[in-house]
Amino acid sequence: MPSASLITFFILAAIAVISALLVVVNVNPVRSALSLVVTFLTVAALYITLEAQFIAAVQIIVYAGAIMVLFLFVIMLLNLSAPTAVRETGKLQPRVATVLGVVFITLLSVSPLITLPGTPRQMTDIGTVRTIGLYLYSPQLPWLFPFEITSILLLVAVIGAIVMAKRRI
Amino acid sequence: MVPTSYYMVLAGILFTIGVIGVLVKRNPIVIFMCIELMLNAANLTFVALGKHFGQVNGQMYVIFALAVAAAEVSVGLGIIVAIFRSKETINIDEVNLMKF
Numbered sequence: 001m002p003s004a005s006l007i008t009f010f011i012l013a014a015i016a017v018i019s020a021l022l023v024v025v026n027v028n029p030v031r032s033a034l035s036l037v038v039t040f041l042t043v044a045a046l047y048i049t050l051e052a053q054f055i056a057a058v059q060i061i062v063y064a065g066a067i068m069v070l071f072l073f074v075i076m077l078l079n080l081s082a083p084t085a086v087r088e089t090g091k092l093q094p095r096v097a098t099v100l101g102v103v104f105i106t107l108l109s110v111s112p113l114i115t116l117p118g119t120p121r122q123m124t125d126i127g128t129v130r131t132i133g134l135y136l137y138s139p140q141l142p143w144l145f146p147f148e149i150t151s152i153l154l155l156v157a158v159i160g161a162i163v164m165a166k167r168r169i
Numbered sequence: 170m171v172p173t174s175y176y177m178v179l180a181g182i183l184f185t186i187g188v189i190g191v192l193v194k195r196n197p198i199v200i201f202m203c204i205e206l207m208l209n210a211a212n213l214t215f216v217a218l219g220k221h222f223g224q225v226n227g228q229m230y231v232i233f234a235l236a237v238a239a240a241e242v243s244v245g246l247g248i249i250v251a252i253f254r255s256k257e258t259i260n261i262d263e264v265n266l267m268k269f
Contacts, residue, residue: 003170006170009171009175013175013179016179016183017179017182017183017186020182020183020186020187020206021186023190023202023203024186024189024190024193024194024199024203029196029198029199032199032202033202036202036206039183039206039209040209043209043212043213046176046179047213049171050176050216050220051220052219052220052228052231054228055212055216055228055231055232058232058235059212059235062235062238062239063205063209063235063238066239067205067238067242070243070246071198071201071202071242071246074198074246074249075198077250078249078250078253078259080196080198080259093192094193097188097189097192097193101185101186101188101189104185105181105182105185108181108185109178109181115174116174116177116218116221118221126219126220126223127225127228131225132225132228132229132232135225135226135229136232143229146233147233150233150236153236153237153240154239154240156240157239157240157241157244158243160243160244160247161246161247162247163247164244164247164248164250164251165247165250165251167254
């Protein structure tokens with residue numbers, strides 16, 4: 001009898017893989033986006049099973065909230081929801097890509113990198129906001145400076161998006 | 170207790186689906202979605218390995234990957250809007266201005 005955490009993992013993994021396949025298979029971009037939201041939510045649930053509660057919350061807020069709204073906004077803005085808006089051409093490419101993908105995942109699954117030494121450690125508060133904050137803002141640890149640099153990255157992204165999308169500056 | 174290798178295999182499967190989507194699709198917005206899928210798979214391996222070794226470092230990397238993903242999506246969708254405005258299409262087979 002498998003344990004409850006194993007059953008939970010397999011249910012979440014099945015939902016994640018099926019919705020990820022739907023992202024690729026769907027012709028309508030809006031349906032792809034909604035399938036991707038389901039994938040993000042299941043990955044957030046997997047983060048909770050890995051005791052990363054803060055990352056799970058951030059995943060839902062940033063990915064399923066902000067980024068997917070941006071995707072849906074652009075799809076609606078450019079009126080791409082009709083299946084004929086961008087027609088998919090080529091018969092050979094999907095088959096070759098699928099075969100190569102199956103080969104790739106087989107190689108990954110049998111590679112010795114997958115089998116890790118030891119068993120997972122039991123830690124109770126590895127992913128709480130308190131732990132994340134203590135690590136992220138500690139002057140002794142190397143995360144504070146990259147965190148500040150991230151603000152410049154986001155500023156450049158904001159300026160870049162405005163420059164790209166605006167007709168005349 | 171779920172072994173960490175199960176999470177690694179799941180992340181590998183999600184990453185492969187993303188790669189296949191990037192190779193197959195002709196709509197750049199769906200290609201962006203597949204790139205997000207690949208980023209999510211990488212984040213999942215970071216968190217799983219961080220849990221395995223009992224360290225918070227994996228989650229730190231995920232936070233920075235999230236910031237980079239948000240920046241990438243905003244700039245990329247801006248580029249797509251600009252291309253659509255000038256060429257009236259975004260099929261990547263017809264947008265080959267930088268090819269030659």
